[in-house]
Amino acid sequence: xxxxxxxxxxxxxxxxxxxxxxxxxxxxxxxxxxxxxxxxxxxxxxxxxxxxxxxxxxxxxxxxxxxxxxxxxxxxxxxxxxxxxxxxxxxxxxxxxxxxxxxxxxxxxxxxxxxxxxxxxxxxxxxxxxxxxxxxxxxxxxxxxxxxxxxxxxxxxxxxxxxxxxxxxxxxxxxxxxxxxxxxxxxxxxxxxxxxxxxxxxxxxxxxxxxxxxxxxxxxxxxxxxxxxxxxxxxxxxxxxxxxxxxxxxxxxxxxxxxxxxxxxxxxxxxxxxxxxxxxxxxxxxxxxxxxxxxxxxxxxx
Amino acid sequence: xxxxxxxxxxxxxxxxxxxxxxxxxxxxxxxxxxxxxxxxxxxxxxxxxxxxxxxxxxxxxxxxxxxxxxxxxxxxxxxxxxxxxxxxxxxxxxxxxxxxxxxxxxxxxxxxxxxxxxxxxxxxxxxxxxxxxxxxxxxxxxxxxxxxxxxxxxxxxxxxxxxxxxxxxxxxxxxxxxxxxxxxxxxxxxxxxxxxxxxxxxxxxxxxxxxxxxxxxxxxxxxxxxxxxxxxxxxxxxxxxxxxxxxxxxxxxxxxxxxxxxxxxxxxxxxxxxxxxxxxxxxxxxxxxxxxxxxxxxxxxxxxxxxxxxxxxxxxxxxxxxxxxxxxxxxxxxxxxxxxxxxxxxxxxxxxxxxxxxxxxxxxxxxxxxxxxxxxxxxxxxxxxxxxxxxxxxxxxxxxxxxxxxxxxxxxxxxxxxxxxxxxxxxxxxxxxxxxxxxxxxxxxxxxxxxxxxxxx
Numbered sequence: 136x137x138x139x140x141x142x143x144x145x146x147x148x149x150x151x152x153x154x155x156x157x158x159x160x161x162x163x164x165x166x167x168x169x170x171x172x173x174x175x176x177x178x179x180x181x182x183x184x185x186x187x188x189x190x191x192x193x194x195x196x197x198x199x200x201x202x203x204x205x206x207x208x209x210x211x212x213x214x215x216x217x218x219x220x221x222x223x224x225x226x227x228x229x230x231x232x233x234x235x236x237x238x239x240x241x242x243x244x245x246x247x248x249x250x251x252x253x254x255x256x257x258x259x260x261x262x263x264x265x266x267x268x269x270x271x272x273x274x275x276x277x278x279x280x281x282x283x284x285x286x287x288x289x290x291x292x293x294x295x296x297x298x299x300x301x302x303x304x305x306x307x308x309x310x311x312x313x314x315x316x317x318x319x320x321x322x323x324x325x326x327x328x329x330x331x332x333x334x335x336x337x338x339x340x341x342x343x344x345x346x347x348x349x350x351x352x353x354x355x356x357x358x359x360x361x362x363x364x365x366x367x368x369x370x371x372x373x374x375x376x377x378x379x380x381x382x383x384x385x386x387x388x389x390x391x392x393x394x395x396x397x398x399x400x401x402x403x404x405x406x407x408x409x410x411x412x413x414x415x416x417x418x419x420x421x422x423x424x425x426x427x428x429x430x431x432x433x434x435x436x437x
Numbered sequence: 438x439x440x441x442x443x444x445x446x447x448x449x450x451x452x453x454x455x456x457x458x459x460x461x462x463x464x465x466x467x468x469x470x471x472x473x474x475x476x477x478x479x480x481x482x483x484x485x486x487x488x489x490x491x492x493x494x495x496x497x498x499x500x501x502x503x504x505x506x507x508x509x510x511x512x513x514x515x516x517x518x519x520x521x522x523x524x525x526x527x528x529x530x531x532x533x534x535x536x537x538x539x540x541x542x543x544x545x546x547x548x549x550x551x552x553x554x555x556x557x558x559x560x561x562x563x564x565x566x567x568x569x570x571x572x573x574x575x576x577x578x579x580x581x582x583x584x585x586x587x588x589x590x591x592x593x594x595x596x597x598x599x600x601x602x603x604x605x606x607x608x609x610x611x612x613x614x615x616x617x618x619x620x621x622x623x624x625x626x627x628x629x630x631x632x633x634x635x636x637x638x639x640x641x642x643x644x645x646x647x648x649x650x651x652x653x654x655x656x657x658x659x660x661x662x663x664x665x666x667x668x669x670x671x672x673x674x675x676x677x678x679x680x681x682x683x684x685x686x687x688x689x690x691x692x693x694x695x696x697x698x699x700x701x702x703x704x705x706x707x708x709x710x711x712x713x714x715x716x717x718x719x720x721x722x723x724x725x726x727x728x729x730x731x732x733x734x735x736x737x738x739x740x741x742x743x744x745x746x747x748x749x750x751x752x753x754x755x756x757x758x759x760x761x762x763x764x765x766x767x768x769x770x771x772x773x774x775x776x777x778x779x780x781x782x783x784x785x786x787x788x789x790x791x792x793x794x795x796x797x798x799x800x801x802x803x804x805x806x807x808x809x810x811x812x813x814x815x816x817x818x819x820x821x822x823x824x825x826x827x828x829x830x831x832x833x834x835x836x837x838x839x840x841x842x843x844x845x846x847x848x849x850x851x852x853x854x855x856x857x858x859x860x861x862x863x864x865x866x867x868x869x870x871x872x873x874x875x876x877x878x879x880x881x882x883x884x885x886x887x888x889x890x891x892x893x894x
Contacts, residue, residue: 170688177683181698183761188701190724191713202722251600260593270604271885275878276612277822277850277870283857284611284618288541307607310600339592368706371824371854386708390829393712401716408709419704420697427769 195405202401216406226407228381229388232298236366236373236384239302244313244362245355247306252317253347257329267318270311278308278371286375296378304372305365313358316429320354321347357429360422364415385411446572453565460557463564467571471580476560483508483553502534508546515543518621519633536634537623544614548605619867625860641868651865654840654852655872661752662848665827666820669759670813676760677767682801684768685775696772703765711829714758718742718830742831748845751835755846759826763816767809774808775801814884818877824850849873 186207194205196212220226255267285304286295294300324347332342348355366373366384373384383391389411392404419426452463461477464470491506493499501513502520519534571577588595619641623634645651680699684692702710717723720740729735742751778801786796827833828851833844842860843852849869857866 166688170686173683173686173689177689177695180680181695184699184701187710187713187717187761188705190717191709202716202719203727205716205724247600247603251597254593254596258593260590263593266597266601272878273604273608273612275874275881276608276615277853277873277877281608281611281615283863283866284614285607287537287614288606288611290538303603304607307603310604311608314600364706368708368825370708370828374858389708389712393716404712408712412705412709415706416701416704420700423700423704423769427766427773430766430770 191405192409194402195409197402197405200402201399205401205405216402217410219403220406220410224388224392224403224407225380225383226385226388226410229383229385230410232382233367233384233386236298236302236305237363239299240305240366241359241363243302243306244309245359248310248313248317248358249348249351249355250343251310251314252319253321253343253351255314255318256321257326257347267315270314274311274315281308282371282375285372289376295376296382298377298382301373301376302366304376305362305369308372309362309365313362316358317351317354320351324350353425354429356422356425360418360426361429364418367411367415447568449565449569449572452568453561456560456564457557460560463560463568467564467567468577469567469580469583472563472583475580475584476556479553479556479560507542508550511543511546513543514539515547518635519629522633523630533630534633535630536621537629540617540621540634541614544610544617548610615867615870618863619871621864623864624862628861637864641864645865645868645872650839650841654843655869657837657840658843658847658849658852661846662821665752665756665759665823665848666817668756669763669820669823670816672756672760673763673767673816674809674813676764677769678771678802678805680764680768681771681775682797684772696769699768700765702762703769707762707825708829710762711758711826714761715742715830718754718758720744740835742834742846743836745835745837745845748835748837751831751846755827755831758830759820759823762826763820767816770809770812771805774805778804811884811887814880818880821848821877822850822873823848824854827851828854 190205190207193207193209195216196214197204197206197209198211198213198215255263289295289297289300328346328350329342332346333339337345368386369384370386370390373387377383377387385407389404389407392400392407447466452466454463455466456463456476459477460480461473461475464473464476487506487508489506491509492504493506495504497503501509505511505513514534514536517539518536519539521531521534523533524531567578620636620638621634622637622640623629626632627634645655683689684696684699689695717725718741720726720738720743723741726735726738726741730738739750740747741754744750782800783796786800791799827846827848831844831846833847833851833855835845837843837845840847842855842862847855850873853866853869853873856862856869
């Protein structure tokens with residue numbers, strides 16, 4: 136869903152985009168016309184971009200329950216669907232479940248991938264190259280092949296229907312990729328600082344915690360945000376691993392709402408979708424620079 | 438014991454052989470009690486584990502099925518997948534073998550055995566090498582020093598172990614399991630614990646490639662998946678490039694505001710956007726169909742994703758929706774590249790009399806393409822496996838009568854989902870997964886071979 140564009144090449148620490156000085160010069164008639172055309176194009180694209188989003192927000196405030204009642208700008212707006220979400224459905228429960236999985240996934244992914252990425256980058260040990268290639272191959276497998284098997288294994292070990300189990304699988308699924316990201320980023324950090332600290336007698340874990348980790352912050356942020364947002368939108372794994380009604384996540388709940396045509400709960404779905412989308416959207420827009428540089432970490436080096 | 442001088446010169450293979458039979462015995466011969474205890478603990482642990490989980494004192498005839506422990510029964514289960522089906526007896530249903538659980542347990546015991554084999558080989562080599570070094574006149578080494586050295590040298594492995602354990606149990610094991618399933622008859626007609634699952638060799642591969650309806654579906658879905666991946670990557674790149682170049686134009690007022698608006702499709706969770714579009718393009722109640730009728734462009738409502746006579750319409754709409762979803766990322770990416778192109782390039786071009794279009798073609802495009810092209814392959818791969826957009830938008834629809842369990846917009850990955858989850862054809866699904874892996878893996882390996890990351894490894 137999200138662009139999982141892969142920086143398998145070395146990542147460079149994000150460079151501050153040098154703001155180009157905007158030169159003022161008198162606009163000729165032709166320039167003005169060109170400017171008008173550009174703005175027209177931008178406006179058309181902006182409308183195309185905004186309309187579906189406005190429509191779903193409008194739908195969440197529209198009276199009535201069905202799809203046909205949805206309008207982008209409802210005349211008699213109501214918040215009853217938002218109230219219904221928390222009184223008539225388990226939306227609050229789903230939200231907390233997703234929040235739990237997301238938090239666990241974020242913390243686990245950041246901690247494990249930072250440690251492993253650093254080890255792969257800085258320590259030369261036997262099996263290093265094989266390990267890196269192995270996890271690279273592993274991440275080419277569709278999650279799907281593993282998902283069914285994970286389901287069977289969890290059934291076997293009694294881990295099914297557990298949010299913690301789901302978080303563990305999510306961490307493992309993204310770990311190879313995240314390790315490569317962290318490794319690539321650490322490769323580009325100056326090793327001289329580590330060496331100086333080692334000469335001063337610092338232990339390896341101290342060097343990692345005190346020196347490398349602070350320098351890795353941009354990549355840590357990137358992995359933290361992506362891994363925090365993934366469980367909110369993930370569908371395949373939770374659909375397989377979670378069964379009971381009180382263990383559903385937001386994505387599962389919303390999909391059921393819209394899937395069940397006889398339930399006729401489109402406006403409630405809209406409200407739920409808005410509540411899911413708003414925090415993540417704000418997070419993405421605010422942290423866009425980290426996210427774009429992180430996801431394109433490979434682009435600069437090629 | 439460290440002061441005890443060895444009188445006789447024992448040849449090095451002797452302690453090695455001893456360790457091969459009883460782990461740690463060679464170390465004991467070498468007078469390294471600490472090490473000997475270390476390896477012996479693994480040996481005893483393995484045996485105790487096997488005996489404690491098995492049923493070795495039953496007094497009856499030994500069979501791996503009823504007497505075997507974790508390892509013996511595990512390997513037996515993996516090779517036979519169970520021999521006793523569930524049957525109706527006078528006392529009710531008998532407890533038959535569950536092939537899938539046997540297979541999973543077998544895999545786990547096989548992996549555990551592989552790890553133990555590493556310890557075993559390590560103990561043999563250690564015993565022989567230490568002996569050889571001592572024979573050559575090296576000083577004796579205390580076990581404690583050895584373990585201290587080991588600890589320092591093994592830091593990398595220890596630091597990696599939590600991540601690796603997770604990967605082994607949550608990724609490697611399932612992948613192996615998935616591969617094994619491709620060689621069984623595990624599907625809806627043959628579900629444990631009711632039935633036993635059997636090994637069938639390459640029968641499932643033969644089915645996919647020899648039964649015309651399966652082959653037809655596979656090739657049809659594969660072709661559309663390639664079209665989808667190529668077109669969606671190309672359109673997203675082109676549209677992203679166009680928007681980025683326009684936004685970089687100095688005439689644009691409030692560029693940051695425009696940029697933030699255009700980034701919205703990227704920032705909104707994909708599942709929400711896809712479900713919103715699905716509702717907008719709903720044939721019966723959706724606003725798009727309604728609007729087309731109201732304005733008078735069409736006489737009747739258009740059933741975008743459910744009209745089986747219009748598969749290409751559904752495909753085109755899906756591609757357009759995907760463009761909406763994916764152009765902002767390229768726009769942001771290319772926008773970043775554009776700010777890093779030095780102004781002097783353009784000034785030099787202007788002095789040579791190049792117009793804006795020429796500058797775009799000969800400066801902007803090559804620079805952008807050079808930086809972004811490595812990502813295009815990865816974008817292609819992620820589009821190839823784009824489950825979310827298709828599943829939530831069209832669910833693979835409209836139906837296609839010629840296909841097996843697939844609709845006209847189904848990608849390989851969504852077809853796989855339907856095969857395994859909705860239709861429980863686990864074995865065929867596993868074959869499909871392997872085929873997807875081969876395709877995606879080939880492309881990725883080809884791409885990686887050109888990149889610097891691998892060479893610098």
